[in-house]
Amino acid sequence: MENNRKDRKAGNGFIYSLIAVVVFAAAYYVVTGTGVLNPNERTISSAMSAYKLYSEGEKKNTVVLFFGDAVSGGYRPVKAEIYSSKLPVNRIKQTLLLLTAGPSAADCRQFLPEGTALKEAYLDPNNILYVDLSTEFASNCRGGTTSEYYAVYSIVNTVMLNFPAVRGVRILVDGAEKKSLAGHIMLESILKPDTDSGDVNI
């Protein structure tokens, strides 16, 4: 009788442990999305809320995203709205999610290689922003100076011209430093915005 009760207790304990592990794993997946926010698989708003990038009721701010112009080949600044989260890095993440999602207008081009997703973004104490992107950012890059240039600086310009407190951008691919995407633009340095082009002012 006593042994049966002990066996039942042990069995319940195992089931509770199993449920706890499953719940923890599910929560971890929801919170981190296993590290990748893929705009093709989720809506931007669900991705943002999964990451708790804003709270309901927060005001909205306008940001400018640097996409490509199908006619000129240069930048096409496009306005978008984000929530005014208290943490600056959350505002930056919202902006980068919108950038990785791509433009909706037919005459705009996405400079980022197909499938590029934001894995993480964080600010160091010197206000250098580390942007960690999925492997597609490098693996789907077709090469060529121009395509690499605009892929990199559409990110740098979007961040630094919307968030002046950011002093520079480091780009990581799948959590690691990379010399370049395909042998052209150096990624190992802290990058500043491309102010040479006439269409980068916002």
Next chain:
Amino acid sequence: MKTNNMLLAALLLLPASLFAAQSTIPPVTDLQTTAGVVVVIDPAHGGGDRGVNVKGINEKDITLKAAKYLKAGMEKAGKDVTVILTRNADTTVSPEDRVGRANNHRADIYISIHCDYSVNESDSGFRLCYYGGEKIFGGKPQQAVEWSTVPLYHLDESVKLAGFVERYLTATLIPESNSVDGGDKNDTLPLGKRSPLALAHLSLAGTDMPAVVIELGNMNNRDDMNYLRDDRMLSRIMYHIKEGLVRYLKEGL
């Protein structure tokens, strides 16, 4: 009165006709120096790194062919000219080894030849790039810096070199007598021109001399791709570039 009007018209047209005559540029010849000239030409990519690939055509093959045309042209420009290719065949060479070779030979100029890719198919034409540090440092380095940023010390000369190449790629030239077009026709390239870029380019990192990247055209643009696949056209493009380089060297040495 009528005669006076005709004289006035003739006077007004004279500068225009002179300009027209000047816009056709004869070949630059006889590059002679006391110390000799070393030119390093870098055919980008190679070996396992095919560069841009469009419909089975690899950037690495076009850049090697173009570099060989340029080498042959430069060697004919003067007896004191030494031309070195960073690769002679379809081999893998690291960017550091390419630039290291140029620095070891104390090259006077470094030309890295690429073919571009732009996501925009309507984007067409050549493009010059030089190492610009402002996007990294906010200006020129003031003292000893890391190896990759050495080209910033040659920024002004690199810009000047890019300017010469750009000028000759857009100019109407009188071809050399032994060129592919026979030398009796004026030669204007159908290539468009895209704005130059100042950037931290891996092909230029560490170059301790005036250095530029020449993007010959956009492989995602149908017209540019047809030019780059055509050996005669590629030869003509490299002739224009050679003329620009020789003119730069003649004026600078």
